[in-house]
Amino acid sequence: xxxxxxxxxxxxxxxxxxxxxxxxxxxxxxxxxxxxxxxxxxxxxxxxxxxxxxxxxxxxxxxxxxxxxxxxxxxxxxxxxxxxxxxxxxxxxxxxxxxxxxxxxxxxxxxx
Amino acid sequence: xxxxxxxxxxxxxxxxxxxxxxxxxxxxxxxxxxxxxxxxxxxxxxxxxxxxxxxxxxxxxxxxxxxxxxxxxxxxxxxxxxxxxxxxxxxxxxxxxxxxxxxxxxxxxxxxx
Numbered sequence: 001x002x003x004x005x006x007x008x009x010x011x012x013x014x015x016x017x018x019x020x021x022x023x024x025x026x027x028x029x030x031x032x033x034x035x036x037x038x039x040x041x042x043x044x045x046x047x048x049x050x051x052x053x054x055x056x057x058x059x060x061x062x063x064x065x066x067x068x069x070x071x072x073x074x075x076x077x078x079x080x081x082x083x084x085x086x087x088x089x090x091x092x093x094x095x096x097x098x099x100x101x102x103x104x105x106x107x108x109x110x111x112x
Numbered sequence: 113x114x115x116x117x118x119x120x121x122x123x124x125x126x127x128x129x130x131x132x133x134x135x136x137x138x139x140x141x142x143x144x145x146x147x148x149x150x151x152x153x154x155x156x157x158x159x160x161x162x163x164x165x166x167x168x169x170x171x172x173x174x175x176x177x178x179x180x181x182x183x184x185x186x187x188x189x190x191x192x193x194x195x196x197x198x199x200x201x202x203x204x205x206x207x208x209x210x211x212x213x214x215x216x217x218x219x220x221x222x223x224x225x
Contacts, residue, residue: 043216
């Protein structure tokens with residue numbers, strides 16, 4: 001069964017710390033791995049994404065690390081701020097039908 | 113450009129009732145997808161419509177149905193509501209079907225009592 005396992009379920013970090021959210025997948029055919037950020041009362045919004053031929057991608061304070069052999073990828077937030085408090089979802093695209101398979105989400109709280 | 117809009121934002125129903133949720137995609141977007149979001153389960157894909165045709169369907173019972181109109185607006189219907197149907201229902205739109213970057217609306221929070 002195609003799954004994306006996301007951990008931890010929740011995370012509390014002090015301002016300035018580096019929260020790390022991890023995702024693991026099973027299907028080696030997955031070809032695109034986005035991260036979405038969701039604030040309360042809003043829908044998820046694309047934050048950053050990576051393809052499996054790249055091991056790392058940075059956009060501002062957000063970095064994706066990708067380990068193809070381990071079938072894992074993670075989101076790092078540098079110099080975290082209270083405004084980063086949100087729920088974060090990882091996903092993976094199945095190229096057979098272009099459907100996104102979603103992780104269960106991580107609720108992140110950045111304490112001031 | 114206005115984003116994806118969903119109505120109503122909140123809804124309370126009782127078991128056995130039916131409900132219709134509405135979604136207006138971003139102007140120019142012809143593909144609309146629906147997702148169910150529950151705590152600890154993430155986003156579960158319901159179905160996708162493009163040009164008034166259902167293109168993909170997730171693993172949900174037949175009580176969940178949808179349709180798309182010629183102006184790309186979409187509705188989702190749930191019949192014979194169950195307590196477990198309580199969730200945030202998200203609509204996402206994109207220019208083309210099976211997009212890797214759907215744009216999500218704020219969702220409709222459905223509570224079934």
